[in-house]
Amino acid sequence: MSLTPAQLGTKSKQMPGHVRSAEEVGRSPHLGRTSKMSANYMDRRFQSGKLVMMDAGLHRVVSAEPISVRHFFGIPCTISAVSSSAVTVKLDDSNNLGANSQALDLSAITPVVGDQFILGAQTYRQETQHVTVDGVSGGNLGSASGSVLSIAETIVTGRIAVGDSALMLRLPKATTGAGAAVIDPLSIDMLQPTVPGSSTDIPVYHLSIGVSEHPSFIARTGSTTSMQDHEYEDLTAVVVNTDGNKSVDGDQIGTGTTFTQVGVIGPSLRVLQPKGVVRFAADEVNTMNISSDKILQGKSGMLEVHNSSESNMNPHFDIWVGAGEEDSPDFQIMNRHTNAPLIAPYVAFVGWKYRMRPVPERELRNMLRRSGKFKYEIIPTSFTRANAQGDGRSAPTQGWKELVEQNRGRKLSLEDYKRATEQTSSQTRNILYGTTGSRNPSGAEDPRNRHRGGI
Amino acid sequence: MARVNFGRSPTVRGYNPMENTLKPGYIIKLRGKFYAVDSVEGLTYDLVVTAQGNTNGTEVSDAYDSGYFEDEDLEPFRNHLYCLVPSLYRQPKFISRSGTYDGVGFPNDTTVVTVSSTQSIGGASRTHVGDISGKVFLKHPAGIARWSADEAPENDKTGFIDVNTSPVDDPNPNFAIWIESSESMLPNFRFLNDTGEALFYPVINLSGFKARLKEMSPSDIEEARRINGGRLVYKLIVPQGLPYAGAITAETGGSPNMI
Numbered sequence: 066m067s068l069t070p071a072q073l074g075t076k077s078k079q080m081p082g083h084v085r086s087a088e089e090v091g092r093s094p095h096l097g098r099t100s101k102m103s104a105n106y107m108d109r110r111f112q113s114g115k116l117v118m119m120d121a122g123l124h125r126v127v128s129a130e131p132i133s134v135r136h137f138f139g140i141p142c143t144i145s146a147v148s149s150s151a152v153t154v155k156l157d158d159s160n161n162l163g164a165n166s167q168a169l170d171l172s173a174i175t176p177v178v179g180d181q182f183i184l185g186a187q188t189y190r191q192e193t194q195h196v197t198v199d200g201v202s203g204g205n206l207g208s209a210s211g212s213v214l215s216i217a218e219t220i221v222t223g224r225i226a227v228g229d230s231a232l233m234l235r236l237p238k239a240t241t242g243a244g245a246a247v248i249d250p251l252s253i254d255m256l257q258p259t260v261p262g263s264s265t266d267i268p269v270y271h272l273s274i275g276v277s278e279h280p281s282f283i284a285r286t287g288s289t290t291s292m293q294d295h296e297y298e299d300l301t302a303v304v305v306n307t308d309g310n311k312s313v314d315g316d317q318i319g320t321g322t323t324f325t326q327v328g329v330i331g332p333s334l335r336v337l338q339p340k341g342v343v344r345f346a347a348d349e350v351n352t353m354n355i356s357s358d359k360i361l362q363g364k365s366g367m368l369e370v371h372n373s374s375e376s377n378m379n380p381h382f383d384i385w386v387g388a389g390e391e392d393s394p395d396f397q398i399m400n401r402h403t404n405a406p407l408i409a410p411y412v413a414f415v416g417w418k419y420r421m422r423p424v425p426e427r428e429l430r431n432m433l434r435r436s437g438k439f440k441y442e443i444i445p446t447s448f449t450r451a452n453a454q455g456d457g458r459s460a461p462t463q464g465w466k467e468l469v470e471q472n473r474g475r476k477l478s479l480e481d482y483k484r485a486t487e488q489t490s491s492q493t494r495n496i497l498y499g500t501t502g503s504r505n506p507s508g509a510e511d512p513r514n515r516h517r518g519g520i
Numbered sequence: 521m522a523r524v525n526f527g528r529s530p531t532v533r534g535y536n537p538m539e540n541t542l543k544p545g546y547i548i549k550l551r552g553k554f555y556a557v558d559s560v561e562g563l564t565y566d567l568v569v570t571a572q573g574n575t576n577g578t579e580v581s582d583a584y585d586s587g588y589f590e591d592e593d594l595e596p597f598r599n600h601l602y603c604l605v606p607s608l609y610r611q612p613k614f615i616s617r618s619g620t621y622d623g624v625g626f627p628n629d630t631t632v633v634t635v636s637s638t639q640s641i642g643g644a645s646r647t648h649v650g651d652i653s654g655k656v657f658l659k660h661p662a663g664i665a666r667w668s669a670d671e672a673p674e675n676d677k678t679g680f681i682d683v684n685t686s687p688v689d690d691p692n693p694n695f696a697i698w699i700e701s702s703e704s705m706l707p708n709f710r711f712l713n714d715t716g717e718a719l720f721y722p723v724i725n726l727s728g729f730k731a732r733l734k735e736m737s738p739s740d741i742e743e744a745r746r747i748n749g750g751r752l753v754y755k756l757i758v759p760q761g762l763p764y765a766g767a768i769t770a771e772t773g774g775s776p777n778m779i
Contacts, residue, residue, distance in 0.1 A: 102533040118545075241523075281527045283612065285645070287626035289524045289720075322629040322645040327612035328527030345562045347730075348600055349593040364593060365565045371528040371609075371688040372564055372727050379536045381562030381729055404524050438747065443544045445559055 088195045088218065091135055091187070095409050099278040099329050100376040107273045107380065107416050116441035117421060119267075123429065123441060124421035127266055134272075134414040136187060136253050138332065138398040140171055140233040144184065145211050147227055149219050152184065152196075153203065154231045155211035169246045172207020174237055176214055179295045181409065183232040184225045188254040192224040206233070234409040235295055236332060236400035250337050250395035256414065258387040265423055269444065270386040272416035275375035276331045276368055276398075279407055282324040289404040291324045298324050331370035332410040333401050338384060338394035345382055367401075375413040383416070385444055523578055524720040526611055528689035529651070535690055542603070542731045547744060547754040550601070550700075554741055554754060555733035563602060565726040567591055569654070569711040579718040580654070582623070586711040588659060594699060594706055596730065601757075602699040604728040606709075607691035608653035608683040609721045617644035623716040652715045653683035656724055660697055660707035664760070667695065680712070688725045696728060698759035705759070 069079050111117060111126045118124075146153035156172050176182075176198050185193035196216045203213035239245040258268035284291035284298050291298040300323055336344045346366025373379035386393050400407050432439045472481075542548065546557040569586050570578070596602050616627040629645045657680050658666045668679030686692035697707055713719050736744070745752045 100528075100530040102531050105533065105536060278530075280530070283614075283626055283646075283648075285629045287628040287646075289526075289626070325612070325614075325646060325648050326530070327648055328610060329530045330525060330527035345564055347563060347565055347593055347602070348597040349595060364567075364591075365563070367564055367566070369564075371725070372534075372562075374528065377528075377534050377536075377689070379534060379562065380538050381536065381541070381727070383562075402525060445544045445561075 085192075089193055091137065092195055092409070094277060094375075094411070096280065098376060099280055100374070102376065104376050105273075105378055105380065107271070107378070107383070109417055110271060111419060111442060116424065116439060117444050118441045119269075119421065119444045121267075121423075123424045124267065125424050127420040127422050129417050129419045132270060132272070132414070132416055132418045134253070134255055135411050136255070136396075136414070137183060137232060137234060137409060137411040138248060138396075139183075139235060139410070140174060140206065141248065141251075142182075142206060142231040142233060144225065144227055144229045144231050146213075147184075147220060147222060147225055147229075149222055151213060151215045152182075152220060152225075152231065153211045153213045154182070154206065154233070155208075156206040157230065169237060169239060169243045170207075171237075171246065171248075173205050174207075174233075175205040176201055176212050176233060177294045181234045181295075182214070183234065184220065184229060186230045187232070190254075191229070194218070194221055194225055196220065236398070236407040236410055237294075238292075238406045239401050239403045241403060245333075246400040248398050250335070250340075250397040252340075252393055252395050256386055257393045258418065267421045267423070268387050269419045269421055270416060271383060271419065271444075272386065272414040273373070273378035273380060273383050274334070274336065274368060275373055275378040275413045275415070276334050276370055277407075277409070277411045277413070278329045278331050278370050278374050278376060279405070279410070280326050281328045281330045281402075281405060282326055284324050285322045292405045294406060295408055300324070329370050329374070330402055330405060330407075331374060332407055332412075333399045334368040334412055335366055335397040335399075336368065336382075336384065336394055337397065340395050344384075344394075378413075378415065523722075525609065526721065529610060529687070532687065532689050535693065537693055540693070541729055542755070547736070547752065548733070548757050549754050550733075550757045550759070554736040554752075555599075556736055556740070556744075558732040558734050560729050560731045563604065563726075563728055563730045565594065565604065567709065567724040567726065569722040569724065579720045580711075580713055580722040581718050582713055582716055584654075584711075584713040584719070584722070586709070588662075588708040588710050590662065590706045590708050592703065592706065594726075595703060596699060596701045598701050599733050599735070600701060601731045601733055602728065603696055603731070604699065604726040605686065605691035605693050605696045606656055606658070606681060607686040607688045607725045607727065608656065608681070609688045609723055609725060610651035610683055611653060611715075611717075611719055611721060612648050613650045613652045613715075613717075614646040615649050616646055621649075625717050651683050651687070652717070652719075653687075654711050654713045654715070654719055654722060655680040655682040657710040657712070658697070658707055659710075661705050661760070662708045666697075691725070691727055698757060700759055 109129060109131075111129065113126055113128055115126045116123060117126060141157040142154040143157050144152055145155050154176075156174075178198055178201060180198045182196050182198065183193050184196060185191045187193060196218050198214045199217040200215035201212060202215075203210045206212055236246045236248075256270065256272070258270055260268060281289075282291040282297065283289060285300070335346075338344050343366045345368065347364070350365045368382055373382045384394060396412060398410060398412070400410070429439070542557045542560050544557055544559055548555050548557060569584075569589075570580060594602070613621075614624055614627055615621045616624045617629065624646075627646045657676065660666050665673040665679060667681065668674075669677075672678045681692070681695055686695055699705060699707065709724055711722060711724060713722070741752060
């Protein structure tokens with residue numbers, strides 16, 4: 066057993082505090098940092114005291130600190146039986162991209178020895194355990210009996226129970242016939258900023274997104290499929306050569322030949338913010354339809370290792386969570402590689418969390434009185450929100466139903482129509498017209514309310 | 521072999537410059553009109569070169585030439601503007617253990633190489649020496665050759681980009697293109713494989729950003745000018761001239777244009 070710093074006689078002190086067991090803490094990448102290059106780290110965008118314009122108006126940055134979240138993805142399952150040495154898991158019912166989808170049928174997947182699972186949900190509310198499968202019986206994940214897994218570690222049944230979720234940390238490889246391995250979009254609870262109960266401050270996360278990196282190899286035989294279910298090519302295995310009777314062991318051909326690493330691959334990630342709207346996608350292909358191309362050919366909106374990986378996050382794909390009235394985003398992960406399953410894929414979120422305080426009108430007037438103007442930075446709203454509400458390139462921002470109801474009985478001029486369809490966020494209206502939204506018909510306050518005694 | 525993505529390089533860091541990206545609140549001048557930039561977000565796009573895509577398959581053979589083609593899904597909505605950098609995916613290039621490199625593809629290291637009647641080689645394996653790709657030529661809009669020398673706009677001696685010029689994990693922003701909302705503004709691409717080998721990921725990657733614009737009325741422009749002390753600060757976008765954001769500041773002497 067290793068010694069604590071205090072036992073080692075250093076000046077370090079052992080301090081009180083609950084320490085979660087190692088198996089309960091999210092694991093580091095199974096192969097470590099794959100890429101050798103230096104990374105792009107997000108600088109702190111706003112210093113304390115800075116003025117920022119948000120969807121809800123002008124705010125001042127109160128404080129900031131960095132944040133790092135790593136969330137694992139895999140095949141979502143539910144625990145139907147558990148003991149200290151075994152667990153039975155079934156494909157999560159909520160996963161409707163299984164047998165009914167045009168993607169790879171996840172219900173037909175059977176775990177194999179060596180697969181790893183996270184038992185329990187990756188939320189702050191539930192304790193988890195990271196385990197390894199050392200025996201499999203029962204059926205596949207979609208069978209009535211589920212997959213019965215014997216586990217190398219001792220399952221802590223005090224915290225892992227029937228009904229808890231279980232995450233199989235492997236995305237099977239895609240096939241050209243069945244399509245990609247696609248997981249339902251899901252939200253990550255821990256990415257939702259906590260609103261302080263006793264103040265008007267607004268918490269906002271500014272996050273870079275990076276998908277996990279996995280090495281890609283060419284096998285000794287020249288094949289691109291050098292990976293089995295959860296292991297890479299066994300270089301000690303004898304390979305029978307094709308043009309002679311000699312084996313490749315001993316001093317014959319093949320001794321010392323190895324696979325060749327040729328690059329870094331990883332999962333494909335779609336970000337849906339607000340829920341249901343694919344971000345980072347071209348206007349004409351920002352839907353969730355996967356039936357036509359089985360996702361393998363998904364053209365647009367995919368974050369992958371080449372455009373934003375954990376070691377090379379791309380600031381073009383940063384997201385703001387908690388800004389304005391947007392909910393936290395959903396994330397959909399998939400394996401589009403036909404030559405390799407992905408072991409323990411994950412998405413890393415690294416960035417800054419800010420605390421913003423609304424600027425009272427009195428302070429604004431003071432600033433204007435003193436200097437005549439003030440400078441502010443802009444926190445963008447989600448790009449596609451307006452698109453989600455409209456139904457096409459000429460649809461009203463607020464949707465046809467609302468537009469028609471608001472204008473029933475009156476004529477709509479061309480200018481009115483242009484304004485209704487310009488798909489401008491309230492943030493831009495704040496910038497152009499001030500924070501009152503005076504030219505926004507739907508956002509403007511009804512002046513008659515002032516005389517009604519209401520709020 | 522099915523279509524295979526060999527991934528990014530583990531040793532190349534993407535440039536990903538943000539300095540010249542449009543930001544919310546910017547004012548731009550595009551084709552004589554002023555627009556306020558409402559929102560900006562990243563954009564990724566894969567142009568699969570073969571007609572079958574990759575549900576059927578597959579690689580393109582040596583000497584494959586796509587001819588000029590366009591993808592109508594690249595057209596933005598009204599009031600949207602794309603700025604995209606074309607780049608090429610990497611395919612590993614090997615020297616075989618016998619020392620040859622021309623068209624060796626993916627050599628099999630487990631086959632016997634007989635040195636003499638009684639001996640064969642052990643321990644020899646291929647060497648990964650670099651990455652290859654197809655090459656891409658652009659006409660944007662249709663019929664207008666880009667990236668080419670003035671004296672050789674059509675004879676294909678110039679104007680190609682490949683994985684040396686713009687790899688997928690480090691797209692070269694100098695080759696960025698602006699795409700406006702109009703079918704006549706769609707770029708035409710040509711993909712040519714002259715590597716001597718089959719290419720297993722014949723895809724042109726486009727990455728960059730899209731911006732949502734709000735056309736400014738004369739009163740909006742006056743208001744912006746008034747707020748800024750009588751000056752209107754804007755960026756000039758010239759989609760058919762110097763088409764990347766960095767060229768805008770260069771064109772105006774390194775500072776935003778002012779009137």
